[in-house]
Amino acid sequence: MDDLLSEFLTETNESLDVVDVELVKFEQEPNNAKILDNIFRLVHTIKGTCGFLGLPRLEALAHAAETLMGKFRDGAPVTQEAVSLILISIDRIKEILADLETAGGAEPEGSDDDLISELERLSLSARTGAEAEAEAEAAAGPDVTTGALVEQVLERPLRPGEVSLDDLERAFREAECEVELPVEAATNAPAAEAQEDAPPPLTVKAGAARKATAEPKGPEKAEKENKSGSSVSSQSIRVAVETLEHLMTMVSELVLTRNQLLEIVRRHEDSEFKVPLQRLSNVTAELQEGVMKTRMQPIGNAWQKLPRIVRDLSQELDKPIELEMVGAETELDRQVLELIKDPLTHMIRNSADHGLEMPSDRRAVGKPEKGTITLSAYHEGGHIIIEVKDDGRGIDVERVKSKVLERGLASEAELEKMTDQQIHKFIFHAGFSTATNVTSVSGRGVGMDVVRNNVELIGGSIDLRSTAGQGSSFIIKIPLTLAIVSALIVEAGGDRYAIPQLSVVELVRVQNNSEHRIERIKDTPVLRLRNKLLPLVHMSYLLGADETDVNSELESDTGFIVVMQVGNQTFGVVVDGVFHTEEIVVKPMSSMLRNLTMFSGNTILGDGAVIMIIDPNGVASAMASHASSVVAEGERKGVEEAIAAAIDGQSSVSMLLFRAGSSEPKAVPLSLVTRLEEFEVSKIEHSNGRDLVQYRGALMPLVYIEPGQTRRSEGTQPMLVFSDAGRSMGLVVDEIVDIVEDRMNIEVGSDRAGILGSAVIKEKATEVIDLGYYLPQAFEDWFMRKEMDIAALTKKVLLVDDSAFFRNMLTPVLKAAGYDVTACQSAQQAFELLENGDTFHAIVSDIEMPDINGFEFCEALRRDPRFRKLPVLALSAVVSPASIERGRQAGFDDYVAKFDRPGLIASLKDMFSGELGIAA
Amino acid sequence: MSSNDNLATGAEDSIQYVTVVIGGQLFGLPISQVHDVFVPDSVTRVPLAAPEVAGVLNLRGRIVTAIDMRKRLHLPDRDENAQVMAVGIEHKGESYGLVIDTVGEVLRLSMDSHEPNPSNLDKRWAEISGGVHRLDGKLMIILDIKRLFGAMVEPMAAA
Structure with missing residues (x-):
């Protein structure tokens, strides 16, 4: 592909992205001539360039779209239909461009007559609505535009941050084309900001001020801006991303070498190298910062496609949605930016689809019909925080719960004891989607887990806050850069390891007789830290050292505890020593070692030794399996x-x-x-x-x-x-x-x-x-509360268990749930009670009993026609598929583990709600 | 100058081998795959890694993963103070060092003396051996780098 064409592709793609954003804006404020002019001009440029390069298909399509927009400019009313059509045309243009790129310059076969005729139809109908004078002008539109534009171009030239010397532009000039290129009024800033999208060449900006929403400026002012703008644009050049990447690598190496030198000089007290090295060190630091800056891009770049997506979603889902974006100018490393793009898009979709309610529902709860999704970004420490917030219905805890049960991610008993926050977290599990209907937008079960994985991959974390009825917000915390991280160098088991500072909360020194000492619950070490118990694990243990060794090490109980936080998990890692912090360049491990989740990479330290970098996420998951957060x-x-x-x-x-x-x-x-x-x-x-x-x-x-x-x-x-x-x-x-x-x-x-x-x-x-x-x-009424409903009160339950302990433990539990409980210690006794004419609505029976066991007891009951339909529930310490099957054959209605108190209550409840008529 | 040509073209009828000794056995590595020979120094242990991974080390600014060939071949460990050497190789853009006992000479061997692995060769050896050369008085086993890593990386990735 020749340079001219690739330049054209890059530029046109950028322009189209801008057009996307601008059109959505235009739809909202149809009277803003500035926006329209901007769109018009961009499309016109595309058309012109296509003609110049001999791309008839593109030219025809762009021309038709331009004509329609010309009508708007002449005062024809802006309809949603028309805007949609233009957007579709833009999409088609993009498709053609993509094919063009893969085909290396040849336009793909195909016809756009469908779109063109539609565009023309709308143009015509728009014309009939317009004034006669405008009509005449518009009719001449396509032919006249070239001429008319010459004047306009001066007011609204191209974006800032582009090299005036680039080939295409020169080509234009040489061809005496009308477009006076490089400059762009500051009014285009929001669009310009969203420019450097996917295509590789990256524009290095000369720090031109960018604002999320530029105030419209008067024409004269805009003209002035143009003049000053031209000088700005000539101060910036395009640099290939590769060049920057290479620069970054070299600087990383330089940092390492500097560290090495510093280490050497540290050992020689009065070295004459000291002063120049200090200077070298400073220069290196500045260089590093400078190079980092070139890689920084405003996060708005990752957001640029969102307004369009939200607009389309809004129509597809039939919900009015407002997208607010705050802090688009916040900068972060472009590598991180690339990685965060998709998760963000996904989250916005999620918010629009699951988060926001239908307008009628919103009205019903007194919210404005239009739902709002707020996207904000800001710096905090070495992190950037991105928040996606909606004012929708919030996360439905009950629905998540039932889904969790359905998927078997947790038992009912476990769920019972979780806080809402913990339950919310389940939406980050793989294949978890609470949307009941699978829509084209979301609900396909790949979702938040992918988002979480992507975020964690770049060393970030994701958190979630949700209030039922008021909306939810996702908070992503990601490091500014991945290339150089500050790490704490520690020692464990005779080896040194680097722990990324980002996950280190604090260091605690432990001594046997000091305030901070390691205590144990069972064999699990814990530390009292500000009235909280912190689960501990010894680093050597995590790294596979023998447990007994570690325990003896822990016995001595001197050392340091690195308090780490990963997501919401906080824990302490015991290490033997802590050295210092060092800026390290993360280097990937060889593929032979990549299966080790405990490490995220390795690096070369100042003293030349290789050191393994601990992966906090790996430690956190190991914590979950190795130790127990007591x-x-x-x-x-x-x-x-x-x-x-x-x-x-x-x-x-x-x-x-x-x-x-x-x-x-x-x-x-x-x-x-x-x-x-x-x-x-x-x-x-x-x-x-x-x-x-x-x-x-x-x-x-x-x-x-x-x-x-x-x-x-x-x-x-x-x-x-x-x-x-x-x-x-x-x-x-x-x-x-x-x-x-x-x-x-x-x-x-x-x-x-x-x-x-x-x-x-x-x-x-x-x-x-x-x-x-x-x-x-x-609480005097502890056993007479909530769970006790009137229906249950009248239910008499017979509890059969030979163990006094369980009789004593379960009787209050059942009473608490509102049942009238009679306990007896053997099946024999139970038969006696039943024979005496005592009526029970249900029987809960142990399985392991002397003489007559539970299975035999139940079988005997079932043989008696009087008790054939009496609900009987098995209670056993042994819960295995075989025993459950055996229980079913014996005639038990349900089989519950002895310690599963909520399960027992739930099962009884089910039984009574399902078989009320029979039992009564 | 025919030998140079052969070197350059990776001649079909004869190949140059760097010979190394591991646990008394002579092995040969095709010279085209050997980047350097060095003494492994200050190797950083990698806990949890496969037993044959001796660790990682810094070789002129590059991080090299050292593989203990004795462990790989299930040979007894060498004495603690024994001299070791390492052969630097590249595999899929990554640097590895094969820790061996000693490095011998460079031999040019023709395909005539090449034989496939004897069928009764220890499976664990056969897995990484590309055949045997009959030399005067001894046999040289060809270390097949591709198979060496294929056998190591894949099962580990799966684990």
Whole structure:
């Protein structure tokens, strides 16, 4: 392809993008002659150039479009239909251009008669509407334009930031073409800003001021601008992106070499190199900054296609949408810019399709019919923050939940305990889309996970805030550049590693006897940091060192903790030493090592050694599998562990051991505990005869295990928090001892209120507390709330379980849900009750029982015509497909894991809602 | 000057090999693939990597991934103080260093002495060997770089 043609393609593509944006604007303010003139001129230039280069097809199409626009200029009314048609024509031109590029200069076969005739039809009808005088002028339009334009061009020449010497322009001049090229009035700034799109040559701008919305200027002023503008444009040149990339690489190398030199000089105290090296260092830094600047582009470049997309979406979806863009001038590295383009487009589509409601719905809730999507960008630290916000309906938590369940991403029990925020996060999971209908716009299930991946790929993070009914906003945080990052050099297991500073929140020095020491819950190390527990992991452990070694290292408990934040996850990585920070150039690892998720690359340090760069995302995901973030997910894990343990070894349970009041250890099943908290003693308030603390915006009553129990007088007070349906109770304990997994066997029953009995746990007699006794102490109506609906109250449920512990644990749970519960300890006893004429609406039965097991019990029930339709629910520690199948054959209506309390309640509810008639 | 021509054209009937010794066995690498020979120094360990990855090192400003050929060939580790050498090669634009025991001479061998892998050769060796040359009193195994990396990179990428 010859230079002239490639230049033409680049330029025309740019012009067309501008036309796109301008047309959308024009549609909104049809009376703005400035915009129209600008569009007209651009299309005219394209037409002219096509004629010059001998591209008849393009020329004909551009000509027809120009004619129609000429009508607008002469005062014909601007209709949406006409604008759409012009946009379609522009798209067609783009297609032809694309073919032209691949074909190397030959126009593709095909006809545009359909578009042309349509354009002409509209032109004609527009003419009939126009005044006679204008009509005459317009009729002559196409022929006259060339002449007329000569005057106009002076007012509205081309964009700034282009080289006046470029081939095409010269060609034009030589051909005595009318277009006086290079300059452009500042009024075109918004368009100009959006210019340097995909095609490779990059315009380096001489810092011309750009504004997102330029104020319209008077003609004289515009003319003045032209004159000054010409000098601006001659100050900027086009440079191939490749050249810049190469420059960047070289500067990176220079930085490395400088670092090496600095390292050498550091070792020689009075070196004569010191001063010149200092200077070299400064120059290098400046050079680096300068080169970085050449790579910087306003983010508006990535936004330029959005107004058009939003306009089209608005029509397609039949929703009026306003797109607001703030901070388009914010600059970032072009490499990052390229990578962020697609995710942004996707998010805008998402907001328009899922986020914004239909106009009628909006009116119904008192919002303006027109939905607004706000796109804003600003700098913060070494990051750029991009926010996509809509004022739509927000994320429907319930819908996400049901989708999560449907996809099996989490169990109902897990969901129950998650905050809305955590649930929102699920939309970033692969293949997750809440749109019920798959539209051409979105809902195809590739969505936010792709966005998240793209953002994370460039070391960014994405966050989401959503308020039901008020809209949602996505916040993307990305580094300004990828090429050079500041890193913290640490040591672990005898090797050095670089951790990108961006993800490091702080450093904590740990010492055995200092305020910051490593504590353990079970074997999981944690750190108390400003009243929060921070999950810890030793770097060597992450890097595959032997666990016992690491543990002994942790025993010594001296070292540093690098507190890292990745997304919303905060954790501490224990390292043996911290050296300094250094600017490093990330170099990709060889393909042999690329499968290691723990590293993002490697680099050469100042001392010449190669160092591996830790990938914070890799660490975060490793954290999730290696260690357990005890506090935040303690409870969820508890349930999982309990279930896992139950499956492994019958009724072995995770128990939380603690001391309260007396020196004997006490225990409570971990699965019942919502959270372990510590409160400053000073935060404990006394009101209305009881102790309270403010907890998550509400008052939480504190309950003492024993009447004589005293709480601490200073420092912090540990407590177990139990939550249910939005209420919380704090059980004051003296000390949390351990978490153990053990078979739970209550050997000695208790008459004392609040104690179920004593069991041997960890070879020690331990009192197992009865939560059912304490909960009502916090809220008398604990068991008589919300979940208790009237229908349920009348339901009598028979609970059959041979284990006193589970009878005692489940009875309050079922009562809390509003059922009238009768518990018995064997199938035999159950039969007796049934034979005595006691009626029950449902039976919940254990499977593993002596004498008659659950399966046999159920089979026996089913043989009796009276109980054939009685809902029977199996409750078992062993949940496997085989046992579930066995249960189904025995005639159970449902099969629930013993520790799945919400599952049990839900199952009962289902049973009653589905079979009310039968059961009653 | 026929030998030079052969070198340039990668002659069909004879190839020049750089010979190296790994665990007492003589191996040969086609000279066209060998970029340099160096003493691996201050190698940075890469945790979690495959056992044969000795680490990464800085070779004149380039980061080179060092591969311990003894481990690759499932040979016993060398003594701690034993001298090692490395052969620098390129594979798909990336630099690698094959850590070997010693470097020998450059041999020009004609295809006459070339033989395919004996069928009873250890599978793990056969996997990376491009055949055997019969030399006076000993055998030289041809290290096939492509197969060496093919066998290493792919299963790892899959893992």
